[in-house]
Amino acid sequence: xxxxxxxxxxxxxxxxxxxxxxxxxxxxxxxxxxxxxxxxxxxxxxxxxxxxxxxxxxxxxxxxxxxxxxxxxxxxxxxxxxxxxxxxxxxxxxxxxxxxxxxxxxxxxxxxxxxxxxxxxxxxxxxxxxxxxxxxxxxxxxxxxxxxxxxxxxxxxxxxxxxxxxxxxxxxxxxxxxxxxxxxxxxxxxxxxxxxxxxxxxxxxxxxx
Numbered sequence: 642x643x644x645x646x647x648x649x650x651x652x653x654x655x656x657x658x659x660x661x662x663x664x665x666x667x668x669x670x671x672x673x674x675x676x677x678x679x680x681x682x683x684x685x686x687x688x689x690x691x692x693x694x695x696x697x698x699x700x701x702x703x704x705x706x707x708x709x710x711x712x713x714x715x716x717x718x719x720x721x722x723x724x725x726x727x728x729x730x731x732x733x734x735x736x737x738x739x740x741x742x743x744x745x746x747x748x749x750x751x752x753x754x755x756x757x758x759x760x761x762x763x764x765x766x767x768x769x770x771x772x773x774x775x776x777x778x779x780x781x782x783x784x785x786x787x788x789x790x791x792x793x794x795x796x797x798x799x800x801x802x803x804x805x806x807x808x809x810x811x812x813x814x815x816x817x818x819x820x821x822x823x824x825x826x827x828x829x830x831x832x833x834x835x836x837x838x839x840x841x842x843x844x845x846x847x848x849x850x
Contacts, residue, residue, distance in 0.1 A: 654845040657837050
């Protein structure tokens with residue numbers, strides 16, 4: 642394991658304590674390091690966009706490979722900045738409309754490619770008649786799919802007893818799924834917190850035996 646400079650450890654400890662000071666109350670110490678973090682993150686993403694997107698994906702095709710039509714990409718990008726002009730804001734709206742339409746088309750293609758196979762996979766055979774195997778997990782997935790879909794069936798009122806029970810069951814299953822997702826999110830945040838505590842105790846304060 643490579644040794645870390647003590648200066649780097651002290652900087653990391655000070656930044657960690659400054660950010661977690663918000664747990665006590667909002668204070669100038671926290672706001673200072675919050676602004677530093679936002680500034681550093683912005684600078685990092687700007688250089689990342691320039692190095693990994695603008696230069697290789699736009700500059701190289703235009704200036705090295707001689708693909709002159711990439712000039713239109715720069716013109717469309719510049720149209721976005723007319724959002725700051727009250728008189729010519731309509732130019733930015735044209736660029737936004739083009740971008741939103743293009744993104745929506747890509748989103749539909751990605752949705753079909755990702756979720757249609759999942760929908761098809763939801764209807765798995767419950768019983769394999771060739772060998773008589775019964776798949777309880779397939780039955781559970783099928784029932785969950787039906788009752789959850791019935792919860793979002795708003796064409797008619799849920800006065801029918803079967804539809805009402807199915808919708809209520811679907812709502813409970815949705816709550817279970819959302820609870821599991823929320824629990825997973827909390828576990829991820831707790832893991833980050835534990836990592837920071839271990840850094841402060843073992844790397845900064847050197848409390849390990």
